[in-house]
Amino acid sequence: MAIARMTLDEALAAARDEAPGRRARLAAVTDEEIERRAHEDDENPPWTDEELARGVAGRRVRLARERDGLSQAEFARRYCLTRETVEALEDGALLPDPALDAYLRAIEADPDGVRRSLAAGAR
Structure with a gap:
């Protein structure tokens, strides 16, 4: 494959010119075709139900932690968890x-x- 050198503006223009055809090809792909291709991809198999549940739980923890601007260690300390537990949850492990x-x-x-309840229990 040859390497094409172009400016950013030229690259963006080329992408815009290609976009309508690419969008049409993607729109023509059925859900069944997407599912079939996913199952055929040995390097990226579909998640099991448990893997998906772990990923969803991890995302919820990360979003709750980030909402308050906390590190994993700070979140763990604030809510009486271990940092390892927070990390394992966020990693989907x-x-x-x-x-x-x-x-x-x-x-x-x-x-x-929750913080008030924890503080009241510590008294």
Whole structure:
């Protein structure tokens, strides 16, 4: 494959010229075709239900942590978790059990209320 040298403006113009045809080709791909191609990709197999659940839980934890501008260690300390647990959740390596899941949902819904409850219990 030859290397083409062009300015950024030329590259953007080429991409715009290509875009309508590319969009039409993508629009013509059916859901069944996407699913078939995903299953044929040995390097990137579809997630299992458990992998998907771990990923969703990890994303929820990361979003809750980032909402308050906390590092993993700060989030763990604030909510009486270990940093390793927060890291494992965010990495999708840990699927929270029902009790931890309920606790994480409480943190998502009312982080100030959870902090107040923890502070009251520490007295």
